[in-house]
Amino acid sequence: MSKTTTEAAPTAAATQDAPALEVRDGRTGKTYRMPILMEGVEGDQAIRGMDLRQVKADAGEFGLMSYDPAFMNTASCKSAITFIDGDKGILRYRGYPIEQLAEGATFLEVAWLLRNGELPTQPEYDKWVHDITFHTYVHENIKTFLQGFRYDAHPMSMLCSSVAALSSFYPEAKNIFDPEQRYTSIIRLLAKLPTIAAFCYRHVKGLPFIYPDNDLSYVENFLSMIARMSESKYEANPVFVKALEVLFILHADHEQNCSTNAVRAVGSSHVDPFSAVAAGVAALYGPLHGGANEAVLRMIEEIGHPKNIPAFIEGVKGGKGQRLMGFGHRVYKSYDPRARIVKQLADQVFAQIGMDKDLEIAMELERIALSDDYFVSRKLYPNVDFYTGLIYRSMAFPTDFFTVLFAVARTAGWLAQWEEMLLDKEQKIARPRQLYVGYGERPYTNTLTTKNPRTKKDSLRR
Numbered sequence: 225m226s227k228t229t230t231e232a233a234p235t236a237a238a239t240q241d242a243p244a245l246e247v248r249d250g251r252t253g254k255t256y257r258m259p260i261l262m263e264g265v266e267g268d269q270a271i272r273g274m275d276l277r278q279v280k281a282d283a284g285e286f287g288l289m290s291y292d293p294a295f296m297n298t299a300s301c302k303s304a305i306t307f308i309d310g311d312k313g314i315l316r317y318r319g320y321p322i323e324q325l326a327e328g329a330t331f332l333e334v335a336w337l338l339r340n341g342e343l344p345t346q347p348e349y350d351k352w353v354h355d356i357t358f359h360t361y362v363h364e365n366i367k368t369f370l371q372g373f374r375y376d377a378h379p380m381s382m383l384c385s386s387v388a389a390l391s392s393f394y395p396e397a398k399n400i401f402d403p404e405q406r407y408t409s410i411i412r413l414l415a416k417l418p419t420i421a422a423f424c425y426r427h428v429k430g431l432p433f434i435y436p437d438n439d440l441s442y443v444e445n446f447l448s449m450i451a452r453m454s455e456s457k458y459e460a461n462p463v464f465v466k467a468l469e470v471l472f473i474l475h476a477d478h479e480q481n482c483s484t485n486a487v488r489a490v491g492s493s494h495v496d497p498f499s500a501v502a503a504g505v506a507a508l509y510g511p512l513h514g515g516a517n518e519a520v521l522r523m524i525e526e527i528g529h530p531k532n533i534p535a536f537i538e539g540v541k542g543g544k545g546q547r548l549m550g551f552g553h554r555v556y557k558s559y560d561p562r563a564r565i566v567k568q569l570a571d572q573v574f575a576q577i578g579m580d581k582d583l584e585i586a587m588e589l590e591r592i593a594l595s596d597d598y599f600v601s602r603k604l605y606p607n608v609d610f611y612t613g614l615i616y617r618s619m620a621f622p623t624d625f626f627t628v629l630f631a632v633a634r635t636a637g638w639l640a641q642w643e644e645m646l647l648d649k650e651q652k653i654a655r656p657r658q659l660y661v662g663y664g665e666r667p668y669t670n671t672l673t674t675k676n677p678r679t680k681k682d683s684l685r686r
C-alpha cells in the first residue's frame with residue numbers, strides 16, 4: 225500500500241446512547257458504531273469521514289474511504305457564516321435573512337457582519353468604513369503592471385493576476401496568524417478590489433485611470449472610478465448606486481461554493497490572503513460559476529428574438545450540451561432567493577431607465593422553462609445570474625465585466641471564510657484522497673530515438 229496511513233481512530237467515544245450510525249461490513253460481518261455529529265440550530269448531521277478508516281477487511285489494509293467527486297455530499301468544514309436551505313430557498317448571513325439585509329443594510333455593513341458574526345455598532349462601522357476608504361489607493365506600479373495587458377484582455381484575467389500581484393507589494397501579509405496583520409490585509413483587499421477592477425475596465429476602454437475619491441461611499445466611489453470623465457466631482461445615478469449596493473450584498477457570500485472552496489483550500493497551505501483570494505477569482509471566472517451571468521447575456525443575444533425561444537429550449541432539452549444558462553443550481557432546488565430580489569431590482573431599474581430589449585426574451589425564457597416538465601422535473605429554477613446581467617448591461621457595463629463585479633462583492637465572503645478556516649483548530653492543509661485507477665507497476669522502456677528533438681527553423685518562420 226503506497227499511501228501513508230494516519231492510523232484510523234474513531235473520533236469520539238461511541239457510547240451506546242449517543243446518536244450513532246451502525247454499519248455492518250458485509251465482508252467481515254463486523255459492526256461499527258460511528259457517532260453522528262448533530263451540528264448547529266439547523267440540525268445538520270454527518271459522520272466523520274475519518275471514522276470510515278477503521279473499517280478494514282484485513283488488518284493490513286488502508287481502511288475505507290468515501291468516494292464523493294465534486295463534494296456532492298461532503299462537508300469540508302463547520303461554518304457559522306452563511307446558511308442555505310436549498311429546498312426551501314433560504315439564504316441567511318449570520319442568521320439574518322438575505323431579503324432583510326438587501327432591504328436595509330449597506331455592503332460594508334454586510335462585509336463586517338460576515339467577518340465578525342454580529343452587526344457593527346456605530347463606532348465599529350465608522351472605523352471599518354474609514355479604514356477601507358483610506359486603503360483604496362493602489363501602488364503606482366500596479367498601473368504599470370496593468371498597462372502590460374493587451375487592450376482586449378479579459379478583465380477577469382487582469383483582476384486575477386493583479387490580486388495575486390498584490391502579495392508582492394505586501395510581503396508582511398504572510399504573517400497570517402498575527403490578528404493585526406490579518407485585519408490590515410482584509411481591509412486592503414476590500415478597499416483595493418474596486419480600484420483594481422475599475423482600472424481593468426479603464427484599461428480595456430483605453431481611458432485614463434481615475435483615482436479613488438474618498439469623499440464618496442464604497443459603491444459611489446467604484447462608479448466614479450468606472451465612469452468619471454472630465455467632471456471634477458462624479459455624481460452617480462442613485463438608482464444605479466442602490467442597485468449595485470443590493471447586488472453586492474446578494475453576491476457577498478454563498479457558503480462552500482466553488483470559489484470559496486478554492487480560497488479555503490489554497491489558504492489552507494497558509495499562503496497569504498492575496499494569493500488565496502486570487503485563487504477564488506480564478507475559480508469564479510469559470511462559466512459554470514461566476515461566469516454564468518456573462519453566459520446568460522451571450523445566450524440571450526444568440527436567441528435574438530422571442531420567436532426563437534421554443535427552438536432554443538428544444539435544443540437544450542435535446543441534451544446536445546447546450547444549457548439554459550442562469551438556470552439550475554447545485555444547492556437550490558427551488559427558486560434562488562437572490563433571483564427573486566434581483567428580478568424586483570431589474571423591474572425598478574428598467575422602470576427608471578426604460579425597458580431593455582432583451583428583458584422580454586429573458587422573461588419569456590423564464591416563463592417557458594418554469595412550465596416545462598424538463599426543467600420542473602429536474603428542479604431547475606432561475607439562479608441569481610439570470611437577471612443580474614441585464615441590470616449590469618443597463619448600467620453600461622460590458623458583458624465580460626460582469627464577473628468582475630461579482631468578484632468585488634464576493635471578496636467579503638472569501639475573506640470571512642478564509643479567516644474562519646485559519647482559526648478553525650480542526651482544519652489542516654486541504655488534501656483529498658483519490659481512488660487510483662491507473663496502471664499497476666510496469667517497467668520503463670525507451671520508446672524514443674532522440675531525447676532532445678530540435679524544432680525545425682522553417683516551421684518557426686511559417
Ligand code: ACO
Pocket residue numbers: 511512513514516540546547548549550551552553554555602604607608609
Ligand atoms: N439547462 C439545462 N439542463 C440543465 C441545466 C441547465 N441550466 N442545469 C442542469 N441541467 C440538467 C442536467 O443536464 C442534468 O440532467 P440529466 O439528469 O438528464 O443528466 C440535471 O439537470 C442535473 O444537472 P447537474 O449538472 O448534475 O447539476 P449540478 O448540480 O451538477 O449543476 C449547475 C449545477 C452547474 C449550476 C448547472 O445547473 C448549470 O450548469 N447551470 C447553468 C450554469 C449557471 O447558470 N451557473 C450559475 C450557477 S449560480 C452561481 O455560480 C452564482
